[in-house]
Amino acid sequence: MQARLGLMLAKKELKEKAGVSIDIHNFKIINQVGAACIFSHFNCEAFATAHSSTAHYDPELFVGLAWRPKSEVISCEM
Numbered sequence: 001m002q003a004r005l006g007l008m009l010a011k012k013e014l015k016e017k018a019g020v021s022i023d024i025h026n027f028k029i030i031n032q033v034g035a036a037c038i039f040s041h042f043n044c045e046a047f048a049t050a051h052s053s054t055a056h057y058d059p060e061l062f063v064g065l066a067w068r069p070k071s072e073v074i075s076c077e078m
Contacts, residue, residue: 003029042078 044065048057057065068075
């Protein structure tokens with residue numbers, strides 16, 4: 001319900017601020033995102049080196065590290 005409410009609020013903002021009117025059909029959630037602050041220093045390069053088969057870190061392409069644990073359906077970006 002929160003995702004649907006967020007979508008409706010975005011639709012309202014588009015109409016009011018940009019004059020763009022949209023219709024929404026077949027609403028479904030296909031991705032979920034969570035965020036957290038760990039209040040700590042995290043060395044992306046060291047983690048990527050230690051977990052080279054599951055982690056990718058290239059600061060020239062993306063500022064963070066991408067990690068997908070083996071046999072998991074989740075991925076993390078740090």
